[in-house]
Amino acid sequence: MTERQQIVGLWRRGGTRVLATLVRVEGSSYRQPGARLLLGESGEYAGTISGGCLEGEVTRKASWKVREGAVLERYSTIFDDTDEIPFGLGCGGVVDLLLEPVETPECEALLAAMERSFSGEQATVVTWLPGEGRLLRRVVLGTDGEVIFASRDLSEKKLGCARDLVPGEAYEGRFVEKLLAPQRLFVLGAGDDARPLVTMATMMGWNVTVADGRAQLARSERFSGADRVVVLGGGGLRDLGIRAEDAVVIMTHSYEQDRALLAELLPVAPRYLGLLGARHRSSLLVSEAAEIAGLSVEECCQRIWAPIGLDLGGDGPEAIALAVMAEAHAMCMGKMGSSRRLTAEDVSRYVSEGRVSRYLQRQCAVDIAS
Incomplete structure (x- = not known):
């Protein structure tokens, strides 16, 4: 929760460019799905997505990777001395990172929902991941299933399906999480x-x-x-x-x-x-x-x-x-x-x-x- 507060604080200060979210883990990983890293324009950042082995790589290349919109990137943290650039000392897993530019309605809606959670307003966020010609789409649902935000091209059928998804479960092409209020x-x-x-x-x-x-x-x-x-x-x-x-x-x-x-x-x-x-x-x-x-x-x-x-x-x-x-x-x-x-x-x-x-x-x- 402190990490979420730091991310929102950096966002509110302005000058942020890319939000990285860990959406899938295969094998061992220091962080679990939902971990985030927010990058600022001047090199500052908030949050973590690994034990330190991925942050440098993501920081260097994130802005270039999202120049045409959000992307899903896969990183291996399994140590392999045949790799030219092994990521750290080998956490032993493979992770999928969602990289998205901050200045989009979808990302701003997510960050705003994170901010509202501090005052007790919980939400469920369903993100349709980008890839193979698909753009990132997102819906933010309130505790009663009401739509707080939805990407413009989401149909009523998609919104209905989103309400049936369970936060924390793995779904092909979708990332579902619940933003809880602080304990x-x-x-x-x-x-x-x-x-x-x-x-x-x-x-x-x-x-x-x-x-x-x-x-x-x-x-x-x-x-x-x-x-x-x-x-x-x-x-x-x-x-x-x-x-x-x-x-x-x-x-x-x-x-x-x-x-x-x-x-x-x-x-x-x-x-x-x-x-x-x-x-x-x-x-x-x-x-x-x-x-x-x-x-x-x-x-x-x-x-x-x-x-x-x-x-x-x-x-x-x-x-x-x-x-x-x-x-x-x-x-x-x-x-x-x-x-x-x-x-x-x-x-x-x-x-x-x-x-x-x-x-x-x-x-x-x-x-x-x-």
Whole structure:
């Protein structure tokens, strides 16, 4: 997502000439279909299409190749010492690149759709690839299938077929992609340990909101990369608009606040809901929040990630932020493997070991020893 922002930023500054899009991969490749490289007139560029082995070749020849319009070019990154110009050290694959001049209605429509995605307006883009006398054509569809842009010679039949295509699937002569909005992350807690987490999420291009009831901590100057910094009032999380597709991290270091936030979030069931704290503390929180929310402990354990973060090792706010961000990213990308999540049996065991009184004051409760 950060790459998309850089590409749109360069486009908006003006003076860009060619957009290169990776549309097909055969074998191994550093980047996947949808990766892009935007070239400027003065040699500047944004984005990447490989691990560095293709950028130089494309930069040198792209303007010449698109002098008569968009073209589809094939590049091999398989190392072959018989080639005069092997591309890099051999990623081991073959890639197809769509090269198109920026100053066309089709390219401008694509870049505009990329820009609108930052504000949450998702779109499906279907591109009919050029070749053998065929010109590049494109349609941009909204979330309800409405046509936002269509090349002038596209028939109603073509537009109807475009609506049935599945983003990410391979189609002969067509490239179909979905421009998603940035992943939203809500960091509930504005302590010093939240700052590296916000920084990392911002580097990933996520839309980040920091919220805390402590006005002295919830200040925008402490979280310069965040999209929003909010002081929570008596209304709780209602004004934040947290949805099921969002990621949320609870890290206030206050047992009472964590309990109230967790009880409010459990019915929402965010895509990722991480709870900072040791296993015993988190188990007590889950047991009480489950009762408040009217859910079983088992249901709650299926909806939260506690102890929070992948078990990467290390210590300190930066290491914890890395572990949390890695787990949240994996979950939001559908790549989550094994984890250290609590089970209902864990909660029962930890609850039986002691009461909550030890946590009824603000304190740091990082899960150092699990």
